[in-house]
C-alpha cells in the first residue's frame with residue numbers, strides 16, 4: 536500500500552510516473568537496456584533530454600533569451616555558484632532573509648563578496664517573508680536574492696517584485712507549483728527532490744546575458760556559461776533524474792499544466808489551513824498572507840501532544856508529518872503530486888485527534 540507521504544523532500548512523486556519508470560526500467564523502448572545504462576550522448580537519452588527542456592519551456596512559457604540547465608550539487612551549490620558567477624569585486628548583492636534557507640544562501644554569498652541584507656524577518660514568529668516595500672534595496676545591486684518558499688517555516692512569496700536588479704530566486708520547494716512571469720527573473724534555481732523528481736539534479740533557468748560576466752579565473756565547471764554552451768552536457772549529466780523529470784513534466788502537462796497545478800495546490804492548502812483555523816487546539820505557524828501552499832506548518836497548542844500526533848498519524852498511513860528538526864511542530868508538505876484525498880484523510884485524523892485529546 537502506498538503511504539500518504541507528507542515528506543518535505545525527497546518527496547512524493549506521481550504514482551503514474553513511478554509505474555512508468557517501473558515498466559521500462561529493464562528495457563527502455565525495446566533497446567534491451569535501462570535508460571540509466573545508456574550514454575548521455577546516445578539517441579535515446581538525447582530525446583529525453585530535449586523533451587525535458589522543451590516541456591519546461593512550455594510549462595513556464597520561458598522566453599528565448601533564457602536557458603534551461605541541469606546542474607548538480609543541489610540548491611546548496613547554487614547558494615555559492617550564483618555569487619561566484621555574478622558578484623564581482625566592488626559589487627554588492629542584495630539578499631532578503633526570510634528564514635533558514637535564505638540564511639544559508641547568505642552565508643555562502645558572504646564568502647564570495649559583499650552582501651547587503653535588505654530585510655530580515657528570519658526570526659519572526661509567526662513566520663513570514665518580507666514585503667518588497669520594507670526592503671532596503673541598494674542603488675546598484677548586482678542582483679536581488681529571494682527564497683520563494685521557506686520549506687521549514689512554511690512562508691512563501693505570493694508575488695515577485697519588479698526589481699531593478701536581476702532577481703535570483705531559490706525556488707527549490709515551489710518550482711512548477713504555479714505559473715510565473717519568467718521575464719521578471721534573472722536566475723531561478725531548484726533542487727529536484729520536491730516538485731520535480733528524484734534528488735540528484737538541480738534545475739536552473741537563467742537569462743543568458745547573466746552568464747557572460749563571470750570572473751576570468753572561475754573554473755569552467757562552475758560557470759553557468761559552460762552549461763549554456765554545452766546544453767548541460769559538458770560532463771555526464773545525471774541521466775536517470777532527468778528521465779524522471781521528463782516523465783513528471785509530461786504528467787504536469789497532461790494534467791492541465793501549471794494553472795491546474797496551482798488551483799489544486801491552493802485547494803489542498805486552503806482545506807488544511809481551514810482545519811487548523813477552525814479550532815483553538817491547533818495554531819498555524821506562518822502569518823496568513825504568507826502561508827505556503829506547499830509546506831503547511833502548525834503547532835498543537837499543547838506542544839506535549841505533538842509527538843503523539845505524529846506517532847498516531849503514522850499508524851493511519853499519514854507519514855512524515857514531523858516538523859523540521861530545527862523548529863519542531865508539525866509540517867505537511869503537499870507538493871503537486873500529493874493527492875487531495877490524502878489531505879482529506881489528514882483533516883479527518885486531526886478532528887479525531889482533537890476529540891480524543893482536546
Ligand code: PMP
Pocket residue numbers: 544608609610611612636682684685686687705706707708726727
Ligand atoms: N532551498 C530550499 C528552499 C530548500 O527547501 C532546500 C532543501 N530542503 C535547499 C535549498 C537545499 O537543497 P539541497 O539539499 O538540494 O542542496
